[in-house]
Amino acid sequence: MAGPLEPLFDVEEMELSFGPQHPATHGVLRVQLRLDGEKIMDAKPIIGYLHRGTEKLFERESFNQCIPHTDRLDYIAAPTNNEGFVLAAEKLLGITVPPRASYIRMILAELGRISSHVLWLATHAIDLGAITPFFYTFRERERILDLFEEYCGARLTLNAMRVGGLPYDLPDGWVERCSELIDSLPKYFDEYETLLTENRIWKKRTIGIGVISAEEAIDYGLTGPPLRGSGVRWDIRKVFPYDRYDEVEFEIPIGENGDTYDRYLVRMEEMRQSVRIIRQCLDRLPDGPVMAKVPKVLRAQEGIVYASVEAPKGELGYMFVTTAKSTQPYRCHIRPPSFINLQALPAMVEGHLVADLVAVIGTLDIVLGEIDR
Amino acid sequence: MTNYIPIVIFTLVAVSFPIITLLIAKVIRAGSPDPVKAEPYECGVAAETTAFDTRFSIRYYLIAVLFVVFDVETIFLFPWAVMFDRLALFGFIEMMVFLAILLAGYVYAWRRGALEWA
């Protein structure tokens, strides 16, 4: 994989700009390609088309005002973005969250994970030419977004958490409707798997594509399914449990070969595990307040704090540097999983064909809102 | 010759159809040409090199050459196939010999990696 590939014939290679306006780059990613026929000799991701200066914006706003900005990072799964931010802020301010709030956060985060993974499956499948799973997954995503809407009025950019807890308690009947939804989900996951898992063309397109070994994956700093697909059992929810993840039971699925097919299987299993987590949370949902007692104006101590969550795409971390009595961070840094995972793209596609580039971009599950910030 | 009259008429219809529709379209379609609109671009960015001055892989030529070789051979199969019942066993064996030669070329091309892509 490493080292330059010698072209078989003396040819002038084709320079091709893949993106930013391309149906398969999941947003405004641009990959500058050097091609020998269909074979990729070199791939260079070019980013920044969606840069909005999110980190800089954080320096001007109070902690709770920052939360809507986090929605726009990984706009496909907003709850984990909110969760990571409020966890970091709570760690900084030393606030303990009431148990009910923690459980509801977990439910929202796992629903977000499912909705993110079904969207990943939809786009990944459509990139590989299977159009129908797209519509099946959107059917389920729609129902999850309906639940979000019912909870906080928004479907995509939720702004659903606050430092110290949650802005609202669950509406009446929400738990029953959520419970009904998650009971029906595994049946739908089976539907997707019927279409893809044993499909020979699907296997041909994914097995052995974009292989990355466990060592390489760790060296690149990959997290989330790209890392677990290579067989590393690493999940922030298990290794550094936050909220109440230590109180629920779930497995961390891992792959063996680190190829696109394994990552597909890992994500499919993760969705089932998310259903399991939500089921446990709903059954144990304690009563009580959803907001801790926090002052009206949040003032931080001087310090540096880092907190991370297992977002659907990998480890999402927020780091704050604060000065004494400041109402906003002096400097904020976000560790977006997509940005770090994207680093592995050139290594994963080198020597493959153009069609595999699409598969690898899909399997990394990047979202440009997070990469460009 | 009369056998070909239908072909001529049908081809005339087939040719006139796109011409007529394109002419109709030409009359009624919107048109506000702009040099910027017609500028070639690649996925939203201006292309540094145009498609006209890029070369592509020689493998495509290889496939084309192989096609020419085998397609001409296949055409020989057609008259044989139609006459097969009358040629009987002799014709069958003869074709086996022909195919064996063809197969040798095919196996050679395969073994030399002409059919491999990546």
Added chain:
Amino acid sequence: MWAEILVIVIKVVVVSSVLLTLVPIMVWVERRGAAMIQDRLGPNRVGPFGLLQPIVDAVKLITKEDLTPSGVKGVDRLLYLLAPSIALVVAISVFIAVPFGFDPGLKLFGHAIDGFIVAPNLNLGILYIFAIASLGVYSVVLAGWASNNKYSLMGGIRASAQMVSYELAMTISVVGVLMVSGSFGLQDVVLHQSGTWFGFIPRWNVFPQIIGAITFIVAAFAETNRLPFDLVEAEAELVVGYHTEYSSMRFAAFFMSEYVNMVTASSLIVILFFGGWTLPGFATPAGWLGALVSIGIFAVKVAFFLWFFVWVRWTLPRFRFDQLMALGWKTMIPLAVLNFLLVGAGMALRNL
């Protein structure tokens, strides 16, 4: 003389108009079928069940602005403008040699109809079809080449390699059928398939030549550039491949030619392997009724394969280019050869 020409003209007009009317119908079937498979509604606003949707689409396409990328000049521009027309002309004119119904010796204006086929006395039959259909690759290659767009160019050269490779497999898979029927004429091929074996198995070529039928159907998918072989377009990789730069009626020409090709391919599958208009245990009545019934049977069979094209498109993912070529050269061709060897061996043994 005039009666003869009148008969020919009527045939030409009817066949070409039916062929072109099938395009909007197929577009509708494709979209509604996709919606059905994908658990959604599909077009249902324009007319009953959205039936007028394709017409509205056509009006939209006609009124769209027609763009030629700058830099496409001189001969390139000529090729650019010519390519869509080639696609459509080729797609329509292939249908001349396709018989679509049983003629019990009918007369029109005192002149024999001479079979439900535009060119009845064309003794080349299947050869004519393959020869004309293979011209279709020009439209794709020229469109890709002349667009001055690298994605189009890649689509075009992919097309050149894909379509010629599968043409080979397609041609060879037909050899077995020609051996048993002993004629290039497709009417003879159909007549040979009437009747039954042992009283219940239809004498369709698909039963003894299942390998040939499968290779032919697969090659037909590849030749019409339909999923899982739509690598020429492959919107996820090549944007839309060779017709990326086309708009307005020129795009529509490519679009229509794809559906006309599907109709031709389905007709060929039915004629070569599924008995054409024959139905075992069913004696076609005499006169015009019989002709209409046979055309009806043929239409139903063709409709099934057209639906099959739609069905497959919305079910399967797409192959990768090297896998496609490997399948074509290393699997399809040997299988097609095996098919006619088996047929030949069987026939030679029977004649001993």
